[in-house]
Amino acid sequence: MALAAILAALAASMLSSAQPAGGADRPDPVTEAAAFRNYFVKKFPDVKLEEFANGPYALNEDMRRQWQEIDQFPPYEFSLEKGKELFATPFANGKTYADCFPAAGVGIRQNYPYFDASEGKVVTLELALNRCREANGETALPYVGDAMAALTAYMAFTSRGKPFDIKIPDDARALKAYQNGKRYFYTRRGQLNFSCATCHVQYPGEHMRAEVLAPALGILNAMPIYRSEWGGMGTISRRFTTCNSQIRGLPLEPQSEEYRDLEYYLSYLSNGLPISGPGTRP
């Protein structure tokens, strides 16, 4: 009798877990995002919410002063100018990037990545830029290269101050992408056995050698970034792949589905925080 009761309970629990998104805890992005934000607000009570878009500078006064000094003459300026030029340069068929994007590509950074219902997948800004190129008979740009960084820098610059506005439509596949990004974010990997969350949720504001770790909240708002360590600009793809190498893991292909889902997840959590890119980081 006892066995039958256990079996019945087991069957019931299996039934309840057979939700469309899969997983016993049905994802609730709205509640999760609020909880995520609350965690950082409580951890850093003196930091204004929108300040999280400035990464480590929101948490460390000394770094902040250095950054303000640097920002009078930002090192990304050359890249920004190149991006503006590239963006306006027509393809061989006479069309430009502006033809591929809503609002001619100006002030739209905050809407990326978005969930594409016809494809059933997440489309990031970098991916959309390369798709635009390919649709117009051009070759795709490397996702970790300077030209892609320059283009996204320009698009972010025209969107500065606009709050992230990532939507998760009422679609099981969109929820699944969000969930997949979350799983990637919290999964430990690499020889050092770190997850993204280890550094950017558990230890933001702490030092890792000379660096101050940035909070996960608002971490994509400043992208792309000029990193002094790189001596140049880097895209979100570059940041994700180098993060994975730094924990001695094997990076995925840039713009692979998992990275896209990760970007979707992280951007969604930063909804409402202003775009501050292009940024500068040590």
Added chain:
Amino acid sequence: MASSIRVRAIANGETTDVQTLIQHPMDSGFVKDDKGEFIPAHFIQELTFEHDGKKVFVADWGTAVSKDPYVKFSFKGGNKGDDLKVSWIDNKGESDTATVKIQ
């Protein structure tokens, strides 16, 4: 191609504050490329700021200066509307010049 030099000069009473950002690879000659070949040294040797026909700042640079160098200094004199001329020359003989008005 746009100028490799960004300058901002602000007259500040008796002195003028100057900030400059220069786009240059500043290769030291000791770094290898992805094929394992040394990247030849390519660096700015002399950076000069001139105001009113007089050199106010001259830097003799070598390979130890970072890529896309940033310089900040101030000099005595200089009025709003004056010209400030900046020029650099590197070890390959390449050079660039920019003239800005002091703000």
